[in-house]
Amino acid sequence: MTSLQLAASTLTDAFGRVARDLRVSLTDRCNLRCTYCMPADGLAWFPTEDVLTDDEVVRVIGIAVERLGVEKLRFTGGEPLLRIGLEGIIAATKQLRTARGVAPETSLTTNGVGLDKRVKGLAAAGLDRVNVSLDSLDRERYAALARRDRLPDVLAGLAAAEAAGLTPVKVNAVVMRGVNEADVVPLAAFCLARRYQLRFIEQMPLGPKHEWDRSKMVTQAELLALLGEHYRLSPAVEARGAAPAEVWQVEADADQPGGRIGVIASVTAPFCGACDRTRITADGQLRTCLFSTRETDLRGRFGLARTTNSWPRCGRAAMPRRRRPTASANPASPNPSAP
Numbered sequence: 191m192t193s194l195q196l197a198a199s200t201l202t203d204a205f206g207r208v209a210r211d212l213r214v215s216l217t218d219r220c221n222l223r224c225t226y227c228m229p230a231d232g233l234a235w236f237p238t239e240d241v242l243t244d245d246e247v248v249r250v251i252g253i254a255v256e257r258l259g260v261e262k263l264r265f266t267g268g269e270p271l272l273r274i275g276l277e278g279i280i281a282a283t284k285q286l287r288t289a290r291g292v293a294p295e296t297s298l299t300t301n302g303v304g305l306d307k308r309v310k311g312l313a314a315a316g317l318d319r320v321n322v323s324l325d326s327l328d329r330e331r332y333a334a335l336a337r338r339d340r341l342p343d344v345l346a347g348l349a350a351a352e353a354a355g356l357t358p359v360k361v362n363a364v365v366m367r368g369v370n371e372a373d374v375v376p377l378a379a380f381c382l383a384r385r386y387q388l389r390f391i392e393q394m395p396l397g398p399k400h401e402w403d404r405s406k407m408v409t410q411a412e413l414l415a416l417l418g419e420h421y422r423l424s425p426a427v428e429a430r431g432a433a434p435a436e437v438w439q440v441e442a443d444a445d446q447p448g449g450r451i452g453v454i455a456s457v458t459a460p461f462c463g464a465c466d467r468t469r470i471t472a473d474g475q476l477r478t479c480l481f482s483t484r485e486t487d488l489r490g491r492f493g494l495a496r497t498t499n500s501w502p503r504c505g506r507a508a509m510p511r512r513r514r515p516t517a518s519a520n521p522a523s524p525n526p527s528a529p
Contacts, residue, residue, distance in 0.1 A: 200258060200259035201258050201259065201260070203478070207465060207466065208259065208466060209260070209466055209467060209468040209478070210259055210260055210261045210262060210466050211261070211262040211264070211466050211467045211468075212251070212254050212260045212262070212264070212467075212468060212469070213266050213467060213468070213469040213470070214247065214250070214251065214263060214264070214265050214266065214469075214470050215266050215267060215268065215270075215469065215470065215472040216247065216265055216266070216267060216268070216270045216273040216276065216279070216472060217241065217268040217269065217270065217272050217273050217472050218233070218236050218241075218267070218268045218471075218472045218473075219235050219268045219269065219272050220232075220267060220268045220269040220272070220301070221269055221272065221301070221303055221304075221338070222269070222301050222303065222336040222337065222338050222340065223336065223337035223338065224301075224323075224325075224335060224336050224337070225334075225335055225337065225369075226335075226364055226366065226393055236473050240473045241472050241473055242470075242472065242473065242474050242489065244275040244278060244279055246474065246489065247279055248279060248282045248283070250470055250474075251263060251279075251282075251283050251286070252282075252286055255286045255287070255288055255294050256286060256287070256288075259288075259289055260288070260294065261288045261289075261290070261294055261295065262294060262295045262297075263283055263295070263296050263297070264296075264297045264298070264321075265280070265296070265297070265298045265299070266298075266299045267299075267300075267472075268472065269300060269301055269303070270298055270299070270300060271298075271300055271301075271303070271304050271305060271308060276308075276312070277308070277311045277312060277314075277315040278315070280296055280315040280316055280317050281315040281316055283296055283316070284296060284315070284316030293316070295318055296316060296317050296318050297317070297318055297319050297321060298312065298317055298320045298321070299320075299321045299323075299362070300320060300321070300322055300323070300347070301322070301323045301336075301340075301344065302322040302323065302324065302343065302344035302345075302347035302348060303338075303340050303343045303344060303347065304347070305320070305322070305344075305346075305347030305348075305350060305351060306343070306347045306349070309347070309350040309351055309353075309354045309356065310354055312354075313354040313355060313356055317356060318356070319356050319357060319358060319359065319360065320351045320356050320359060320360070321360040321361075321362055321389075322344065322347060322348055322351070322359065322360070322361055322362070323361075323362045323363070323364075324344055324348070324362070324363055324377070325363050325364055325365075325370055325373065326341075326370045326373045326377075327341075327373060327376050327377060327380055328372075328373065328376075329341045329342075331369075331370055331372075331373070332344075335370065348361070348384075348386070352384070352386075358385070358386070358387045359386045359387070360386065360387045360388075360389060361377070361381050361386050361387070361388045362389050362391055363388065363389070363390050363391065364391045364392075364393050365390055365392075365393070365408040365413060366393055366406050366407070366408060367407065367408050368406065369406075371408060374390070374413060374416045374417065375416065375417070375419075375420050378417060378420070378421070378440075378451060379445075379446060381449070381451075382440060382446040382447065382448070382449045382451075383446055383447070385447070385449055387449070387450055387451075387452070388451045388452070389435050389451075389452040389453070389454055390410075390451070390452070390453045390454070391454045391456070392407055392408070392409060392410060392454065392455050392456055392458060393406065393407045393408070393457075394456050394457060404457070407457060409455070409457075409458045410453045410455035410458055410459055411458070413453055414438070417438075417440075417451065421441065421443075421446075421451075422441035422443075423438040423439070423440060423441075423451070424438060424439050424441070425437075425439070426438060426439055426450065427439075434454045434456070434465075434467075435452030435453060435454045436452060436453055436454075436455065437450050437451070437452040438450065438452070438453075465479075467480075470488070471485070473489070474487065474488045474489030474490070475488065476488050
């Protein structure tokens with residue numbers, strides 16, 4: 191394939207950014223009720239008939255990989271482990287070949303509940319690695335944040351993922367002022383000791399509408415200051431590229447072997463200019479930015495179930511509407527909470 195042909199078959203926006211990383215939401219449902227993500231009573235879930243079937247998901251992924259230049263797939267939710275057909279979807283994905291002739295990279299973002307029971311099947315299906323959400327190592331505080339007492343299950347899932355070879359195991363932690371700041375250093379120590387890759391995430395305006403308060407967000411600068419009181423940090427040598435996390439190397443000492451810790455500073459230091467991600471929601475909507483409220487209906491309007499030709503066209507047509515690269519996030523924008 192020539193460079194001109196390759197450019198013509200990719201999801202390229204008006205600013206020259208190419209989307210090679212596709213986030214696929216497999217369900218809007220979740221078995222936790224994290225305070226920063228949804229109301230205590232949950233949300234109005236999609237009717238089952240509105241959610242893409244396994245065959246439709248595989249078709250979307252196939253077109254994305256084989257015709258639109260996607261090279262990485264991340265399966266998300268809601269909680270993707272609630273999807274019964276998850277292993278089959280992953281196995282079908284790994285049978286595909288990118289424009290470079292290799293299988294796409296696959297990862298799973300999960301809250302970790304039940305991961306230990308499915309991890310062998312996921313690894314056998316071809317899953318490459320996992321990102322597990324863990325906001326506290328204190329059981330009481332974890333239960334208050336998740337509104338469910340499931341910390342032991344999450345820790346079991348992390349251990350099982352490592353044992354199954356789904357490495358590097360990545361841990362995502364959202365830190366909120368007055369809630370779990372005390373967990374920053376314990377989480378770092380926990381992950382460094384096990385060689386997990388920890389990513390702290392600035393709380394984004396993606397949870398219950400009108401409930402995000404910037405003053406409660408712990409910023410990247412504050413996180414680094416807390417970590418700097420206990421560890422010697424230096425910026426990672428490797429170029430960041432399109433990765434959402436800025437990474438720091440932690441120097442080894444008598445208490446820990448060293449490693450890496452990242453911060454995803456979507457609010458105070460957005461990485462929009464290098465973003466290579468786009469998203470398919472559980473009900474078949476194409477969203478070109480996590481913060482966007484504009485969607486393109488791949489299933490209903492463009493007949494996903496009827497033809498393989500319509501959604502590549504509408505996917506490319508949606509890309510010029512992608513958000514302009516910005517130097518600051520816009521927390522005043524409407525909450526785009528649909529998974």
